[in-house]
Amino acid sequence: MKDSDQIAGSVFQIQRWSVHDGDGIRSTVFLKGCPLRCKWCANPESWNINPEILYFRDRCTGCAQCSLACNHQAIPMDGGIPLSFAREKCCCCGDCCEVCPNGAKKMIGSLMTVEEVIKILKRDSIFYRESKGGVTFSGGEPFAQSEFLRELILACKRLAIDTAVETSGYFEWKDAEDSIKELDTVFIDIKHMDEEVHKRLTGVSNRKILENVLRISQKHHEVIIRVPLISGVNDDRKNIEQMCQFLQENTRILGVELLPYHSLGHSKMNALDREGWESFSTPDAEKMEQVKKIIAEYSIQNIDFK
Structure with a gap:
């Protein structure tokens, strides 16, 4: 049987001193591989699991x-x-x-073992403890490398390091269930409530994502919904109300975090010789406040890690 510390996966960045992916000072481990092709993706270099x-x-x-x-x-x-x-x-x-x-x-992208990743994360363990921070696994879609992710989470737990995952929600439940039980916090995206719009913008249906939102909220008490908010795409009252009604009637989440659109992925798409990027706009401050008010109307907490 393979030593769990020697299980390897594809990593494209370990960002230290991250303060936007959960409480306290954190390290964010970005894993390669993603089944979505979002037309605004900030990390298109994460799509392909290979270097x-x-x-x-x-x-x-x-x-x-x-x-x-x-x-x-x-x-x-x-x-x-x-x-x-x-x-x-x-x-x-x-x-x-x-x-x-x-x-x-x-x-x-490079192939790293669990042991190699943990060695880097341990450098900042004192800061995790002092700030009540920890480690967040992101991507890409972290559950695209489910075995590697699970062993990373378990290794962190053995060191009493708080763990979180940032997921698109597009994964097979059987591949993620064990890991989700071990996590301290789960961030899961809802990009759009309309299935056809979701397909056009991301390349996949939102059905599996919404099903996994339900499953996770039933198994876990620390769930935060993240919404990449894009002007004229998903910031209208109808879409936000549909999302809030779905969450209010079917889940028990901590709240919703709004992530205003940015175009940082555009230059990387060009550098990868990829097509499919679309230019969008960032909601202005007034629109952001309007969306927050709608969310509050449903007694759902607005969360901000800034």
């Missing part, structure tokens, strides 16, 4: 160091100037990233 290379063309000065370092003809040259980045030939060895002097190429 990838971000290529920021505006940072490239044409020094050709990357092309000289590549042994797979993925960066052809013409007259000493790199022509393009042929992803179909790239093996993601990372050699081009190491020699780039301007950060135009960046490797995203």
Whole structure:
């Protein structure tokens, strides 16, 4: 039987001193792999579970160091100037990233064992204790790597570290049930109540997500709904009221946290040579207050970790 500390998974970032993903000072562990394709995604580098290379063309000065370092003809040259980045030939060895002097190429994702992740998290354990913080697992969709996530949670619990997960809710219940029982807090997204709109914006139905919201709220007392709020998309009274009615009648949650839309993922989509991004708008302060009032009308708490 494999030692649980040696179970490995794909990680693309461990963000220390995070204060927006739960109480206190936290570390947020971002896992790769996600079944959704949200058109506003802040972390499109999380979609593919495998390592990838971000290529920021505006940072490239044409020094050709990357092309000289590549042994797979993925960066052809013409007259000493790199022509393009042929992803179909790239093996993601990372050699081009190491020699780039301007950060135009960046490797995203690496295979890490539970032991390696915990070693990093333990560095800040004193801050978790003093601030009543802990560790939040995010992504991507953390439950896309259910075995790895479960072992990370259990390893944290053995060290008395508070644990939370930030999930899209799109997962098979059998893969997540054991982990959810061990977590201290569950953040779960509701992006839109209309199934067809949800499909168009994320690529998947919201049925499984809403079913998992119900299951989690029945099993867990520390559940927070997160709403990525987008102007003209899901901030209208009808959608917010439908969500609040669903939550009020079927769940027992701590409250709702509104996350105003931002466009930080756009540059990363370009750097990954991906299509599908759509430009949206951030709700203004007046709209944010209107939505908060609707939520309060249903006696649901507005939560803010800022």
